[in-house]
Amino acid sequence: MAQKKAALINDITGFGRCSIAVMAPIISAMKIQAVAVPTAILSAHTQFPEYYFDDYTPRMKDYIQTYKELHMSFDAIATGFLGSEEQVAIVEDFIRTFKTETSLVLIDPVMGDHGKLYKTYTKELCERMKSLIPYADILTPNLTELCTLLDVDYGDGVFDRYKMEKMCEAICAQGPEHIVVTGIPFGKKQIMNYIYSRDESPRIVMVDRIGSDRSGTGDVISSVILGKYLNGHGFYESVKYASDFVSTCIRYCEENNVPTHWGLCFEMFLGDLVEG
Numbered sequence: 001m002a003q004k005k006a007a008l009i010n011d012i013t014g015f016g017r018c019s020i021a022v023m024a025p026i027i028s029a030m031k032i033q034a035v036a037v038p039t040a041i042l043s044a045h046t047q048f049p050e051y052y053f054d055d056y057t058p059r060m061k062d063y064i065q066t067y068k069e070l071h072m073s074f075d076a077i078a079t080g081f082l083g084s085e086e087q088v089a090i091v092e093d094f095i096r097t098f099k100t101e102t103s104l105v106l107i108d109p110v111m112g113d114h115g116k117l118y119k120t121y122t123k124e125l126c127e128r129m130k131s132l133i134p135y136a137d138i139l140t141p142n143l144t145e146l147c148t149l150l151d152v153d154y155g156d157g158v159f160d161r162y163k164m165e166k167m168c169e170a171i172c173a174q175g176p177e178h179i180v181v182t183g184i185p186f187g188k189k190q191i192m193n194y195i196y197s198r199d200e201s202p203r204i205v206m207v208d209r210i211g212s213d214r215s216g217t218g219d220v221i222s223s224v225i226l227g228k229y230l231n232g233h234g235f236y237e238s239v240k241y242a243s244d245f246v247s248t249c250i251r252y253c254e255e256n257n258v259p260t261h262w263g264l265c266f267e268m269f270l271g272d273l274v275e276g
């Protein structure tokens, strides 16, 4: 079978294990070709006290023009953190241009966490992010992002199963076939991933909470899901695998006292992802 290729529209960050620096090796390990489409170039991610940030927005159109002239198409298009309304427009154009009947679009609407939006998220940018939902086949929000996309008050961050189902149903009605709401705190010791696929009963994957939150976890989860799903596994199975993989990486980080903002030591377990 021909090898698949995935466009990764995200930032390239040198140190700290996030975005393309994490996603490209992970999907490559799963025998899928990674094509980087940079949105920004950083020396280290934004959780560090110092970092160099080069916004790539003004050069993205020329960069993407090459792929238009080469009449490329992609089996998958994955997007993550987007810094401006202009970048959302570029992503929209990219998907319209390169998505085929069979390609898979994964949108990770990176906007905030723990009930708060990141500083770069203006009201206008939030509104613009909502306009990407209909393009997604798979959406991977956390609870903060799910609430923001639906204009639901986050409150104390506790939602019962009925409310979760209603919220995911509302997202599905806009287009996505599969949603996983990641990283929902469940008591003090567990984390819940809530999985909703159109016309199926919701399912849950529980993992033990190990240590504190680590940057780049979302990028590891979304890229393992993408790779597994593209390789023919079901959505639930892909999320379950990604959750277990992340737990393994985090356990290693804890045991080796790796600082939380250094990201997940996924390199140690990349070989586990190779199949076939």
Ligand code: PXL
Pocket (backbone or CB within 6 Å): 011, 013, 018, 019, 042, 045, 046, 047, 081, 215, 216, 217, 218, 219
């Ligand atoms: O996925 C997290 C992430 C991605 N990209 C940049 C970041 C972060 C998290 O802080 O700073 C630039």
